[in-house]
Amino acid sequence: xxxxxxxxxxxxxxxxxxxxxxxxxxxxxxxxxxxxxxxxxxxxxxxxxxxxxxxxxxxxxxxxxxxxxxxxxxxxxxxxxxxxxxxxxxxxxxxxxxxxxxxxxx
Numbered sequence: 001x002x003x004x005x006x007x008x009x010x011x012x013x014x015x016x017x018x019x020x021x022x023x024x025x026x027x028x029x030x031x032x033x034x035x036x037x038x039x040x041x042x043x044x045x046x047x048x049x050x051x052x053x054x055x056x057x058x059x060x061x062x063x064x065x066x067x068x069x070x071x072x073x074x075x076x077x078x079x080x081x082x083x084x085x086x087x088x089x090x091x092x093x094x095x096x097x098x099x100x101x102x103x104x105x106x
Contacts, residue, residue, distance in 0.1 A: 010102055011055035013046040013062040018072040020084035039072055057102040064097045065090050
């Protein structure tokens with residue numbers, strides 16, 4: 001960890017992204033990202049972030065913005081429309097989940 005150099009390292013989990021897409025417009029169709037294999041990797045990485053103790057602090061953004069009834073997707077109230085990025089309400093929820101104590105020196 002970077003604490004020995006006065007730098008705190010804060011980790012965050014990866015939010016869900018099922019049905020996500022990038023629409024570049026004509027002539028091609030939207031580009032999709034989600035696969036069950038990528039979801040398994042996201043879950044594996046998130047478990048490591050939460051349990052590795054490699055960070056000075058961790059914020060579980062996945063838990064903040066995921067839909068409890070469909071945990072591989074963003075909560076509809078937090079979805080910007082591309083099923084990948086949170087909207088303003090989602091960003092406020094993420095920001096509100098970050099304890100300010102993470103930024104205080106110890």
